Amino acid sequence: MTIGRPPTDIWKRIKRQSERTSNGCLVWQGSINSSGYGQIAPPNSKSKILHRVVWQMLFGPIPKGYQLHHTCENKRCWNPDHLELISPSRHKLLHNGDYCPNGHEFTKENTYLHPDGAGKYRECRLCRTAKRRAYRQRIRSTKVSHNVTPQN
Numbered sequence: 001m002t003i004g005r006p007p008t009d010i011w012k013r014i015k016r017q018s019e020r021t022s023n024g025c026l027v028w029q030g031s032i033n034s035s036g037y038g039q040i041a042p043p044n045s046k047s048k049i050l051h052r053v054v055w056q057m058l059f060g061p062i063p064k065g066y067q068l069h070h071t072c073e074n075k076r077c078w079n080p081d082h083l084e085l086i087s088p089s090r091h092k093l094l095h096n097g098d099y100c101p102n103g104h105e106f107t108k109e110n111t112y113l114h115p116d117g118a119g120k121y122r123e124c125r126l127c128r129t130a131k132r133r134a135y136r137q138r139i140r141s142t143k144v145s146h147n148v149t150p151q152n
């Protein structure tokens with residue numbers, strides 16, 4: 001994703017006060033609100049939640065009834081690639097602890113922890129396997145379609 005050039009001053013300030021981690025998080029080093037989210041006070045305005053400000057600068061208003069979820073689970077991160085616009089019901093599912101968004105239980109065996117995610121970003125193994133299978137199938141079908149052209 002390319003980052004555009006929204007209002008300059010605040011944008012510069014956000015970048016200056018953030019640090020990039022090895023898994024790509026852009027972590028705000030400035031002030032944090034009581035829920036652990038980064039906050040910023042634009043000129044002549046009350047403090048606002050940082051990742052929401054960034055999202056709105058890049059993509060416009062957040063549609064009514066939608067919420068932003070951190071796929072990296074780092075509340076201070078504002079990398080738009082780590083933010084997902086989702087419905088509150090799906091959001092609840094993602095945070096309910098015991099089940100993946102597709103309803104598989106997060107047992108010890110079924111939980112995959114990403115090594116580069118500071119041990120926090122977990123994924124359902126069943127969904128992960130399904131995703132990989134779909135990916136392999138896509139590769140295979142691409143190869144087949146290449147083989148049938150005599151010029152190859």
Ligand SMILES: [Zn+2]
Pocket residue numbers: 024025026072073074077078079082
């Ligand atoms: Zn992140």
Ligand SMILES: [Zn+2]
Pocket residue numbers: 068069070091094095
């Ligand atoms: Zn969330």
Ligand SMILES: [Zn+2]
Pocket residue numbers: 100101102103104124125126127128
């Ligand atoms: Zn799953």
